[in-house]
Amino acid sequence: MSSIRSTYTDSVQFFGPTTPQALVEEFGTPLYVYSEKILRQRCRELVSMCSTQGFTVNYSVKANTNPALLSIIREEGLTVDAMSPGELHMDLLAGFTEENIFYISNNISPAEMKNAIARKLLVSVDSLSQLDLYGRLNPGGRVMVRFNPGIGAGHSKKVVTAGKETKFGVCPEDIAEVQKLLDTHNLTLAGATQHIGSLFMQPDGYVAAADFLLDFVKSMPAALQEHLEVIDFGGGFGIPYHKYDHEARLDLAELGAKLDALFAAFIAETGYQGRFLVEPGRYVVAESAVLLGSVEAVKNNGPRRYVGTDLGFNVLVRPAMYDSFHDVEIYGKGTAADRQELVQTLVGNICESGDIMAKERTWPEITEDDIVGVLDAGAYGFSMSSNYNTRPLSAEVLIPLEGSPRLIRRRQTLDDMTATLI
Ligand code: LLP
Numbered sequence: 246m247s248s249i250r251s252t253y254t255d256s257v258q259f260f261g262p263t264t265p266q267a268l269v270e271e272f273g274t275p276l277y278v279y280s281e282k283i284l285r286q287r288c289r290e291l292v293s294m295c296s297t298q299g300f301t302v303n304y305s306v307k308a309n310t311n312p313a314l315l316s317i318i319r320e321e322g323l324t325v326d327a328m329s330p331g332e333l334h335m336d337l338l339a340g341f342t343e344e345n346i347f348y349i350s351n352n353i354s355p356a357e358m359k360n361a362i363a364r365k366l367l368v369s370v371d372s373l374s375q376l377d378l379y380g381r382l383n384p385g386g387r388v389m390v391r392f393n394p395g396i397g398a399g400h401s402k403k404v405v406t407a408g409k410e411t412k413f414g415v416c417p418e419d420i421a422e423v424q425k426l427l428d429t430h431n432l433t434l435a436g437a438t439q440h441i442g443s444l445f446m447q448p449d450g451y452v453a454a455a456d457f458l459l460d461f462v463k464s465m466p467a468a469l470q471e472h473l474e475v476i477d478f479g480g481g482f483g484i485p486y487h488k489y490d491h492e493a494r495l496d497l498a499e500l501g502a503k504l505d506a507l508f509a510a511f512i513a514e515t516g517y518q519g520r521f522l523v524e525p526g527r528y529v530v531a532e533s534a535v536l537l538g539s540v541e542a543v544k545n546n547g548p549r550r551y552v553g554t555d556l557g558f559n560v561l562v563r564p565a566m567y568d569s570f571h572d573v574e575i576y577g578k579g580t581a582a583d584r585q586e587l588v589q590t591l592v593g594n595i596c597e598s599g600d601i602m603a604k605e606r607t608w609p610e611i612t613e614d615d616i617v618g619v620l621d622a623g624a625y626g627f628s629m630s631s632n633y634n635t636r637p638l639s640a641e642v643l644i645p646l647e648g649s650p651r652l653i654r655r656r657q658t659l660d661d662m663t664a665t666l667i
Contacts, residue, residue: 249575249584249609253488253620254535257283261644265537265576265616268642268650274616275560275639276537277627279653281317281646284533284623288321291482291525294501297508299520303347305480306332308526308624313643313653315339318529326524329353330360347477347522349391349438350375351413358382367475369438371414373422380430388427389436389475392417394457398450398481399442401567406479407441407454414439417461424469433472437462440479440524446493448500451481455504459511474519478504482528486621488572495528527624534623535574536561536639540615541594550589552611557593558600559633561619561626565599571622573603577615584609591617595634627654632662 254260259280260268268278291302304323306315310332315325316339324345327333336346348361348368355378361368362383369389370376379388393414397405406413415423427434441454455478462470482500485492508521538556545551558565573591587610591603602619611617630638637657642650 249577249579249581249615251574251576251618253572254574254618259283259535259644263644263650265535265618269537269539269616271650272640272642272652273656274537274539275555277534277622277639277641278537278650279311279314279534279623279641279643281533281643284314284317284530285321285646287529287532288318288323290497291523291528292322294497295505295508295521295523296501297505297512297521299518300504300508301520301522303477303522303524304529305349305524305526306336307628309530309626309628310335311627311641311653312339313651314530314533315341319345323529324522327361327366330357333361333364333366347389347475349440349477349524355382362386367435369436369477373415373419373426376415376423376426376432377430380426380432383430383432385431387433387435387472389438389477390415390423390434391438391440392458392461394439394441394454394461396450396454396457397442398445398454400444400483400569403567404443405441406443407439420465420469424466427469434469435472436475436477437473438475438477438479438522441481443481443527444483445481446483446485446495448496448503451478451500452503452507454478456507459507463511463515470515473517475522476517476519477522477524480524480526480528482523482525484528484531484621484624486570486572488620529624531621531624534621534626536619536622536626538617538619540611540613540617543611543613549605550587552589552591552617553594554591554602554617555594556591556602556617556619557595557634557636558597558602559595559631559636560593560639561602561622562629562631563625564602564604566629571603572620573606573608574618574620575608575611575615576618577612581609586610594636632657635662637662 397408399405542553563569640656641654
């Protein structure tokens with residue numbers, strides 16, 4: 246079988262020695278397929294973007310927590326965050342040690358906070374009330390505080406995580422309150438963190454927010470600056486989702502150079518010797534996966550042509566949730582030249598009309614025996630999938646640098662889904 250629309254995956258040799266058809270035959274669909282080569286490439290680009298001593302790439306695991314991928318990310322020298330006991334469990338399974346895990350919390354319970362403290366993790370708290378809780382649970386400890394720089398950014402309102410209209414961070418104006426709570430509980434401020442939002446393609450907003458955080462740190466009372474060992478600027482690094490329109494990549498060299506310049510000036514002025522963290526999630530993993538699905542039915546509804554697949558929003562929710570764009574490839578018999586170009590809408594098998602993966606795109610005609618591949622599905626794909634309509638979670642496969650594709654998560658079974666019933 247040849248491919249009808251596969252220029253992108255062909256150009257990066259995504260499937261290596263195997264083919265989408267062979268993978269589907271062996272593992273079924275829906276299937277998340279990861280490329281170790283691309284994952285390592287993205288990690289290396291990030292690690293080498295800045296040359297300042299103390300520069301650290303802290304992978305935000307909410308994008309994808311499969312331990313097989315986390316182990317590769319660990320080998321590439323990244324640290325990781327965790328924001329729940331589940332994420333922490335996955336980090337530990339992948340071999341990360343406590344000093345390489347940062348607990349970046351938001352509204353967590355005392356039990357969860359205790360768990361992070363017992364593990365001796367550096368915790369970032371997100372409000373005065375959680376700073377107080379931290380102090381009561383761990384008097385004399387080291388803690389980080391997440392600040393809200395007032396500048397937000399993101400690809401959708403739902404992923405803007407700074408500014409007054411969001412729930413995140415402590416207002417810089419409340420620094421006196423922060424100091425009071427630190428004093429009350431004899432705490433050391435070990436870090437200042439922020440995250441302004443997700444998916445920027447131009448460096449400037451991120452650099453401006455980084456500049457803001459560094460200026461803010463310089464304006465803190467000396468006693469607070471003194472023990473800082475981590476300054477974390479958050480994630481948000483975008484990837485080009487419009488692969489077939491040749492969308493430009495984020496210029497990491499430019500971003501890195503601008504950050505290096507800020508760091509150098511900050512070090513010169515303050516003598517800071519700690520770490521500078523960036524915290525990308527999407528950039529690390531998004532492009533390392535293609536989500537494969539089966540075409541089960543095609544139909545015309547008046548002027549509209551629908552292609553019905555097993556890729557519902559239970560499998561990949563981003564298009565339904567944020568109107569996100571993912572490019573789609575088509576693998577099937579013949580060649581594109583044999584097929585008519587048609588406007589088609591790719592939908593899933595969930596009983597909701599919002600169950601749309603890709604709306605009104607012009608592609609070669611898709612037929613029932615085809616396999617479709619949704620590109621850039623590695624970030625917030627499996628990690629946001631669900632059992633909606635009581636469908637099992639997908640399987641995940643890794644194409645290693647050498648050797649045969651390896652199942653890194655088997656497909657969930659009906660018994661797995663009923664295991665918690667009593
Ligand atoms: N650090 C913190 C504190 C975060 O909350 C996030 C993401 C990141 C880092 C990583 O952001 P990234 O580099 O991946 O943009 N589900 C949405 C994205 C939500 C991001 C939430 N926080 C999506 O599918 O687009």
